[in-house]
Amino acid sequence: MVGADVAAAAGGGMMKWLLILSGAALIAVAGYGIYGPEVDTTPKILDVCVTHSDSINHYHPWIFIKINGEIVNIPEGTGVTEECMYPIHTHSPDGKLHIEIPSSNPLKITVEDFFTVWGSEFNENQILDYSADENHEIIMTVYPTKEDYVNGTNGVVSTDYEKHVFTSVDADGDGIADGDDTVVLIEYKEK
């Protein structure tokens, strides 16, 4: 009798655990149902290849990176592989970006897209291998033209960081995307 009582007690305990576990599984399934599709962080920029023959909105912003005052070289051919030329890429090592948006796929191109095709890190706390800390900060400044950047005029500090859009909109009606010739400067420096 004693043995049977122990077995019954053990069986009851197991049933309790099964109920708890199945409850947890239900919550997990429900959670996936609610949140699963929303956490798709696959960079869309890597799904699109461009060719010069497609009908394309083609314009040229600039990006410059300074680490402790030194300009970082951005390689020629960033965003260009044998298999794919991504909608944001370089053809020279001078910070000139080529944005080519197929009219069949009107992407919104961000600074993050460039770092994605480059395979490098950038956000408000990190630029390349450098992290913001108590002594260092990351400042992003946007200039309306390359000439402004060279002259140090009309720069606006932005807190958009990687979310900054190189706009393809032509709000001023000159026939060129307004993001053309704009400059993003990312600086990592001592506070």
Ligand SMILES: [Ca+2]
């Ligand atoms: Ca324009």
